[in-house]
Amino acid sequence: MYDLVYKHINKYLYGSKNSQKLRNTIQLTIVTILVYEGWQFYLFVSHFRDGTAYVSRPPAIEAFLPISALVGLKSWISTGLYDTVHPAGLAIFLAALLSASFFARGFCSWLCPIGALSEFLGGIGKKISGKKLLVPQLLDYPLRSIKYLILAFFIKAVLIDMSGTTAYAFINSPYNKVVDVKMLDFWIQPGTLTILVTCLLVIASLFIHNFWCRYLCPYGALLGVVGIFSPLKIVRESEKCTSCSKCSKVCPSYIKVESQSKVSSQECIKCFKCIENCPSNALHIWPSQEKLSPILFGIFLTVLFFSVLAIAKISGHWYSEVSYYEYSQLIPKAHLFTH
Ligand code: SF4
Ligand code: SF4
Structure with missing residues (x-):
């Protein structure tokens, strides 16, 4: 019965030309949610710095802490203790890895906010120039290897060279507890180099499709490697x-x-x-x-990804255990902490 219903739905959707509309809707929804969460996080930090009204910390902000999540994974594998400082970050990282084993790099084009931004910029660039710029193959191959080199660096530094106790200590360090605050400061008070590099990335993304994803993103590289095993x-x-x-x-x-x-x-x-x-x-x-219709692919991918996050939330692996008192002590001094 279930099989029959699935076959009918899939057959109905297979001829549909609406997969891009669905994909763009999902991308826009995720970007909107994350922009809102980013604003909530800004208000949360402002409470401890400027005494403004308290707003609870949005856990989804930890999606932007992939290195902390990788260290959390190392610590979890070595000590058996799940990250309680940025638990949502680790859950999001695991959800992306699991999605890649079935749906390869589907995460990049359906769920990733940076992928959505890259695609948006590429669309504007195409309107400006009327065509997409082709990087010569001789340059394209070495450039594509950069993201794998960055990935290899982090895998060696964290998963291979870092001991379990060091990883655990890092997770519970004052630096890691406010690394999200430092990231916020990095973007709201950017230095000259940050502005210059961001401008270069935006210009490159306008004229070379998915510039960041294709050449520089170690997250995409990791999902690509895991995705080798995807049957689809x-x-x-x-x-x-x-x-x-x-x-x-x-x-x-x-x-x-x-x-x-x-x-x-x-x-x-x-x-x-x-x-x-x-x-x-x-x-x-x-x-x-x-x-399998592209629409059902997108639905299955999205459902799988958010199911992992729901399980993390239900099982108590979503909200940080860093207390209000600790934040009140650490956030005003966030600029002093280094790793
Ligand atoms: S597979 Fe590509 S080249 Fe072949 S008909 Fe379809 S769009 Fe054209
Ligand atoms: S080959 Fe892959 S990346 Fe290229 S259009 Fe098809 S699905 Fe997208």
Whole structure:
């Protein structure tokens, strides 16, 4: 019965050309929630600095602390003790990793706020220049390796070289307790170098699609590596394909979809622009017998991701255990703490 209902829903959605609308809606919703949470966090910090009204700390802000989450993971693996300082950050990190094992880099194009911002800037750039800039292959390959080198650095420094006791001590250090406050200060009081680098990244993102995700993001690199084991790949039915190249033209990852029988590149972010723009229905998600629709892919990915967060919340692994008193002592002195 369940199988029959699923097959009918999937069949109904398969021909739908609304996967991009759904994807953009999910992206916009997440960005809106995070902007709101960022504002709440600003008010929370202001309470301890300027005596303004108290606003509770939004745990989702820890989504922007991936290195702290990696150290939390190391500490958890080594000591068996789950991170109580930034528990939501670790839950979000684990949810992203779990999503990658099924949906590869789907997180990057459906759920990541930075991915959404990159895509938005790329869209503006395309309107300005009328086309997307192609980085010469000779330069593209070494540039793409940067994100893997950054990832390798953090994996070696945290998962390999750092001892469990050091990781545990870091998690409970005053620095880590206010690392989110320091991050807020980094953005609201930016130095000259921060402004310069941000401007360069924005300009690069305007003219090179997904510049940050493609070349620099270690998070995306990690999801790409985990995603190797994902069973879901895009396949092209050569007998239906008319070699019109529309799929390759819309691909934000510059993948030559039209010349591949199966897209197995780690750069594929599972946006499904290729599938939605194929006029011959020659592309589908493998290995689903029923040709899993991009819309159901997005729904399953989103449900899986937020289910992990819901489990973390229900099981008491969401709210930080740092007390009001500790924050009142640490936040006014946040600038003094270094790691
Ligand atoms: S191959 Fe298709 S799904 Fe993958 S990034 Fe390119 S357009 Fe998106
Ligand atoms: S858009 Fe479809 S028909 Fe055109 S080249 Fe790509 S797979 Fe073939």
